[in-house]
Amino acid sequence: MSSPAEVRRLSGYRLRLEGQQCSTCGEVQLPPRPLCRRCRSTTLEVRRFVPRGKVISFAEVSQAPSGFSGPYVIALVALEEGAIVGAQLSDVTVEEVEIGMPVEVTIRRLRQCSTEEAEGLVEYGAKFRLSSSSDGGART
């Protein structure tokens, strides 16, 4: 069977921004870990983060890995609730990005799998795009 665009969505924390909050000290963390990074407690609850934050660091990837189309911008994003996550920025060039820019999660195509894995399979996942303060951003 030859489907032109099979789709696979990433499960778990990356797609849903699902991390943890420590019941002992209140620390939040993403991705999930067996222990709290601050107090080493194992009493951790699943915490789904609000998908908004600010760029705290970024860089352009000019030589994209196999299956990705470059150049693209990767960034560290500090979520509003304190956790830090690394992800691609969508719909921007590196010249348009500034430290402190507000961003929000958008689900976009991440890569097309190579022949050895599963030819034609397209993988989707979370990226961040700039939040528009003027119009609130278009939702798809």
Ligand SMILES: [Zn+2]
């Ligand atoms: Zn803790």
